[in-house]
Amino acid sequence: MLRVERLSLAFRGVQALRDVTFEVAAGGVTALIGPNGAGKTTMFNCISRILTPDSGALSLDGIDLIGVRASRLPELGVARTFQHAALFPSLDVRGNVRIGADVARHASRPALPVDETLELLRLSADASRSTEGLPLGTKKRVELARALASGPHLLLLDEPAGGLTHEEVGEMRDTLLAVKERLGLTILLVEHHVQMVMSMSSHVVVMSSGEVIADGAPSDVRSDPRVISAYLGS
Amino acid sequence: MSESRPVRAAANAALVLALVLVPLFFEPFRVTQFTQILVVAIAVAGLNLLTGFTGQVSVGHSAFFGIGAYVTGVLIVHAGVPMTAAIIAGTLSGGIAGALFGIPSLRIKGTHLAIVTLVLAASLPAVLSTFSEITGGTEGLRVPRITPPRGSFLAADQTRYYVVLGALLLVVLGVFMLDRSRTGRALRALGDNEIAAVTYGVRPMRLRIGVFAASSTITALAGALFAVTSGFISSTTSYMTIVGSIVFLTALVIGGRALLAGPLAGAAIAELLPAQISRYSPEWANFAYGAILIALLLLAPGGISSLRFRRRRSHPAPHVLPAPLQQEETPHDTDDTRDQAQPTTRIG
Numbered sequence: 001m002l003r004v005e006r007l008s009l010a011f012r013g014v015q016a017l018r019d020v021t022f023e024v025a026a027g028g029v030t031a032l033i034g035p036n037g038a039g040k041t042t043m044f045n046c047i048s049r050i051l052t053p054d055s056g057a058l059s060l061d062g063i064d065l066i067g068v069r070a071s072r073l074p075e076l077g078v079a080r081t082f083q084h085a086a087l088f089p090s091l092d093v094r095g096n097v098r099i100g101a102d103v104a105r106h107a108s109r110p111a112l113p114v115d116e117t118l119e120l121l122r123l124s125a126d127a128s129r130s131t132e133g134l135p136l137g138t139k140k141r142v143e144l145a146r147a148l149a150s151g152p153h154l155l156l157l158d159e160p161a162g163g164l165t166h167e168e169v170g171e172m173r174d175t176l177l178a179v180k181e182r183l184g185l186t187i188l189l190v191e192h193h194v195q196m197v198m199s200m201s202s203h204v205v206v207m208s209s210g211e212v213i214a215d216g217a218p219s220d221v222r223s224d225p226r227v228i229s230a231y232l233g234s
Numbered sequence: 235m236s237e238s239r240p241v242r243a244a245a246n247a248a249l250v251l252a253l254v255l256v257p258l259f260f261e262p263f264r265v266t267q268f269t270q271i272l273v274v275a276i277a278v279a280g281l282n283l284l285t286g287f288t289g290q291v292s293v294g295h296s297a298f299f300g301i302g303a304y305v306t307g308v309l310i311v312h313a314g315v316p317m318t319a320a321i322i323a324g325t326l327s328g329g330i331a332g333a334l335f336g337i338p339s340l341r342i343k344g345t346h347l348a349i350v351t352l353v354l355a356a357s358l359p360a361v362l363s364t365f366s367e368i369t370g371g372t373e374g375l376r377v378p379r380i381t382p383p384r385g386s387f388l389a390a391d392q393t394r395y396y397v398v399l400g401a402l403l404l405v406v407l408g409v410f411m412l413d414r415s416r417t418g419r420a421l422r423a424l425g426d427n428e429i430a431a432v433t434y435g436v437r438p439m440r441l442r443i444g445v446f447a448a449s450s451t452i453t454a455l456a457g458a459l460f461a462v463t464s465g466f467i468s469s470t471t472s473y474m475t476i477v478g479s480i481v482f483l484t485a486l487v488i489g490g491r492a493l494l495a496g497p498l499a500g501a502a503i504a505e506l507l508p509a510q511i512s513r514y515s516p517e518w519a520n521f522a523y524g525a526i527l528i529a530l531l532l533l534a535p536g537g538i539s540s541l542r543f544r545r546r547r548s549h550p551a552p553h554v555l556p557a558p559l560q561q562e563e564t565p566h567d568t569d570d571t572r573d574q575a576q577p578t579t580r581i582g
C-alpha cells in the first residue's frame with residue numbers, strides 16, 4: 001500500500017533519514033520502532049508531506065506522494081495522530097472530531113458518523129467539553145477519533161500509548177485492534193511499548209540514527225543482534 | 235454549558251429588543267449619535283472576524299471603511315447610481331481591496347501584518363487628496379442621506395438607525411453562522427495549530443485570503459452606511475484616517491469576543507468616552523484612545539491572542555504535562571511565533 005524508497009532527509013547537520021526503504025502492506029499493522037531520535041517522527045512528517053525529503057520516493061497505491069500537498073493527503077485516505085496530541089483547543093471534543101468528518105464528506109468517502117466515532121472511543125460524555133484540561137489518555141482518544149472520522153485507509157499513529165498508564169495502554173491496544181477490524185484499516189504504528197508492538201503488528205521495521213537496521217516478522221526482529229545493541233547502546 | 239446557552243440566547247434577545255426600541259424613546263440628535271455607534275459597531279464586527287478567527291491585527295481597516303464610504307459616495311454623487319446599488323458596490327470594493335491585501339497576510343504574520351496594513355491606512359487620505367476632483371479631498375463630499383420610504387411613519391433619523399441596525403444584525407448573524415460552519419471550524423483549527431489543520435485538509439492560503447476579504451467587506455459596508463447616514467465624508471474624517479483604525483481596535487479590545495455585545499459595547503465606549511474627555515480638554519481625546527488601547531492590551535492576559543474565538547472552558551484546566559516535558563521536534567520550516575505560548579500546539 002505504502003512504499004518508502006531510499007528516503008533521505010537532513011536537518012542542518014543532522015541526517016535524520018538515510019536511505020530509508022520499507023513497505024507497508026495493506027490490511028496489516030506495520031510497526032516502526034527505534035530509540036529516541038531514530039527518525040520515526042521525521043518519517044511520519046515526510047509521509048504526511050509536512051516535510052519534503054531531500055531524495056527518495058514515496059508512493060501510496062502507486063500514487064507518487066512527493067508531488068502531493070499536505071492538505072490533499074486526507075482526501076487520499078491518509079490520517080495521522082501526533083506524538084504530542086495536537087488537538088484544536090478552540091473547538092470542543094465534537095468539533096475536533098468533526099474536522100475529521102469534514103474531510104470524509106469533502107472526499108465523499110464513507111466514514112463512521114461523528115456520534116458513532118465518539119461512542120466507539122468512549123467520548124460521548126465529553127463531547128461538548130473543551131480539549132484543554134482533558135487527561136492525556138482522553139486527548140489521545142480524541143486524536144484517534146478525529147483520525148477515524150476522516151474515513152482513512154492508512155492510519156499513521158505516532159506513539160498512541162506514549163505517556164499512558166499501564167491500564168490505558170491495554171485499552172488503547174484493544175481499541176485499535178477493534179477499529180482496525182471494523183473499518184478494515186492499514187496501520188503504521190510508531191510505539192515504544194514493546195509488548196503492545198509485538199502483540200499487534202504483523203511486520204516490524206527498526207530504525208536507528210536515521211537508518212533501517214532490521215525489517216521482518218516481530219519474532220525475528222526481536223532476536224536480531226543489531227536491534228538489541230541499538231536499544232542497549234542508546 | 236447546558237445552562238449558559240439559553241441564558242446567553244435570552245440576553246442577546248433582550249439586547250436586540252432594546253436596540254429596536256431605543257430610537258422610539260430618544261430625540262433625533264441622540265438617535266443620530268446611536269446610529270453612528272452602530273456604524274462603528276459594524277466596522278468593529280468586521281475587524282472582530284479577522285482577529286477572532288486568526289489572532290491577526292489589522293491597522294488598515296480605516297482604509298476599507300474609507301473605500302466603502304468613497305466608492306458609495308462618488309457613485310451616487312458623480313455617477314447617479316441608485317443608493318442601494320452604490321452601497322453594494324462600495325461594500326464589494328472594500329472586499330476586493332481586502333483580498334489584495336490579504337495576500338501579503340499569507341506570508342507575514344503578527345506585527346508584520348500590522349505594518350503592511352499601517353501603510354495602507356496611512357496612504358488612503360493621500361490618495362483621496364490626489365483625486366480631489368472627484369473625492370472633494372479635504373473639502374469633502376456631500377452625499378445624499380437615506381430618507382424614509384414614502385408613507386412611512388418613521389422619521390429620517392429613525393429610518394437611518396433601523397437600516398444600520400438591520401445591517402449590523404445581519405453581519406453578526408452571518409459571522410455566527412460562519413463560525414458554526416465547516417469553514418469556521420477550519421478557521422479555528424488553522425488558528426490553533428496550522429500543521430495539524432493542514433494534515434486534516436485545511437488550506438491556509440484560501441482561508442486566510444477569504445477571511446481577510448470578508449473582514450474588510452464588512453468594514454467597507456460600515457463605511458458605505460456612514461456615507462449615507464452622516465451625509466458628509468472627507469479625507470480628514472477621522473474614521474478614514476489611521477485614527478479610525480485605532481478607534482476600531484480600541485473598541486475591539488474593550489468589547490472582547492462576544493459577537494454582538496462585544497462590538498456594540500466597544501463602539502459605544504470608544505465613541506462616547508473620548509467625546510466626554512474632549513469636552514474638558516479636546517487635545518486629550520485622541521490620546522485617550524491610545525492610552526485605553528495600550529492599557530487594555532497590557533491588562534488582557536493573553537494580549538491580542540486572547541481575542542480569538544475560543545471554546546469556553548467548561549472546567550479549570552490542569553496541565554497534564556509540565557511544559558518542559560513537551561520539548562519537541564517542530565518541523566524546521568515553520569516559524570509560527572504565535573504558538574510559542576501554547577505548549578499543547580506543538581507537533582510530534
Ligand SMILES: Nc1ncnc2c1ncn2[C@@H]1O[C@H](COP(=O)(O)OP(=O)(O)O)[C@@H](O)[C@H]1O
Nearest residue numbers: 011016036037038039040041042563564565566
Ligand atoms: N525540525 C527539526 N529540526 C532539526 N532537527 C530535527 C527536527 N526534527 C527532528 N530533528 C532531529 O532529527 C532526528 C530524528 O528525530 P525524530 O524523527 O523526532 O526521532 P524519533 O521520532 O524517532 O524519536 C533527531 O536527531 C532530531 O533531533
Ligand SMILES: [Mg+2]
Nearest residue numbers: 040041083582
Ligand atoms: Mg518521535
